[in-house]
Amino acid sequence: MKAYRRIEMSVGVFVLLGIMAIGWLALKVGQVGGLGESGYTLVASFNDAGGMRSGGDIMMAGVTIGRIDSVTLTNNEQATMVLRINEGVKITEDSFASVRTKGIIGDRYVRITQGSEDTFLTSGQEIEETESAINIEDLISKYIFSGKD
Amino acid sequence: MNHSSVKQSFLALFFGRLGRYALHGVEQVGDASMLGLRALSLLFVRPWQGKHFILQLYALGVGSMVIIIITGAFTGMVLALQGYYTLAKFGSESLLGAGVGLSIIRELGPVLGAFMIIGRAGSSITAEIGIMRVTEQTDALEMMAINPMQRILLPRIVATVIAVPLLVSIFDIVGIASGYVVGVELLGVNQGAYMAELIAKITMVDIYGGWIKAIVFGFMIGMICTFMGYRSEPTTEGVAKSTTEAVVVSSVGVLIIDYIITSFFL
Numbered sequence: 001m002k003a004y005r006r007i008e009m010s011v012g013v014f015v016l017l018g019i020m021a022i023g024w025l026a027l028k029v030g031q032v033g034g035l036g037e038s039g040y041t042l043v044a045s046f047n048d049a050g051g052m053r054s055g056g057d058i059m060m061a062g063v064t065i066g067r068i069d070s071v072t073l074t075n076n077e078q079a080t081m082v083l084r085i086n087e088g089v090k091i092t093e094d095s096f097a098s099v100r101t102k103g104i105i106g107d108r109y110v111r112i113t114q115g116s117e118d119t120f121l122t123s124g125q126e127i128e129e130t131e132s133a134i135n136i137e138d139l140i141s142k143y144i145f146s147g148k149d
Numbered sequence: 150m151n152h153s154s155v156k157q158s159f160l161a162l163f164f165g166r167l168g169r170y171a172l173h174g175v176e177q178v179g180d181a182s183m184l185g186l187r188a189l190s191l192l193f194v195r196p197w198q199g200k201h202f203i204l205q206l207y208a209l210g211v212g213s214m215v216i217i218i219i220t221g222a223f224t225g226m227v228l229a230l231q232g233y234y235t236l237a238k239f240g241s242e243s244l245l246g247a248g249v250g251l252s253i254i255r256e257l258g259p260v261l262g263a264f265m266i267i268g269r270a271g272s273s274i275t276a277e278i279g280i281m282r283v284t285e286q287t288d289a290l291e292m293m294a295i296n297p298m299q300r301i302l303l304p305r306i307v308a309t310v311i312a313v314p315l316l317v318s319i320f321d322i323v324g325i326a327s328g329y330v331v332g333v334e335l336l337g338v339n340q341g342a343y344m345a346e347l348i349a350k351i352t353m354v355d356i357y358g359g360w361i362k363a364i365v366f367g368f369m370i371g372m373i374c375t376f377m378g379y380r381s382e383p384t385t386e387g388v389a390k391s392t393t394e395a396v397v398v399s400s401v402g403v404l405i406i407d408y409i410i411t412s413f414f415l
Contacts, residue, residue, distance in 0.1 A: 008203055011210065018210075021319045021321065022315070022360075025322065029351050
């Protein structure tokens, strides 16, 4: 019986360790964070999302302030993104969103630049001024063909 | 015998044999699934097998922990080393954390973990049950009105289903931590970048994918290893053969199912 107690105890330690590992993976690495989603959402339409995907970063002044919820095609021509902005970050109505690249081959992210107005966007509103992803191939071809004439 | 009939009989032999192997394979898969599901259907039937389940969890889970930690540690270390020298060529060492984390959580954790568990625990399940058959212990149980499926198969299958995801999660964390030690402490990758990139690049979908793999592998390992033991020929060679077969079939099965699950998640 005493041996069985020891077995039970070591199984308990094993299960606890395993559940701690699962919890750490979910909370720290996966960032399930408080189950429900926090923050508020804004919408922005781009002519070219440049391969941006949900889960991508949203940055302001080089600081991550949210993540992209979804990227969908609207009216068969524009990319509409739902941006989830962290609680407490206020974005002015005349702010400006652009798709940028970290480094040369890095990830795409959405950069938001504040405008000058005093009124702030609330959940569900749209950032109207946007700039599409800069496509290096387009730039290069523009440069090559402009040199020809 | 003329020429064409020789050819015909050769073809007949070839296709006959191929067909027999294929049918045998399908039959085995069906048999194993039926046996596993029959055992599982006894999960909520009295008498409860709690004590046997704990004993199996001890043998499979606690017993496999050391080997899982060692494998996880060296996998993480070698990934960090290999990843570092590849990434350094592009000047993106900061992505090391993401590379190590993603490959361990999505692929190597579940697959290598499952391999270790098959070698360490799966083979012992088959051998144990096989020898129980040889020594007629299962018949003795039946004589005492104890259902051997419920007493022997069920706790082992349930224990693998529960132990494999736990062991794989431990493997993941040990791997990431040892990758950190090699990457940051030995090779001098930026210490903030390792964890930050890892957390930024790995989404919950990746982690769920790893767990789903682990649960499916656990179920498959439990089912195949108990089936091989239960159906092994009651001779010394029979047990040896079915133990080998259990290890081979479950390892190959892990690889095949791994590909299928991965293709669903991407």
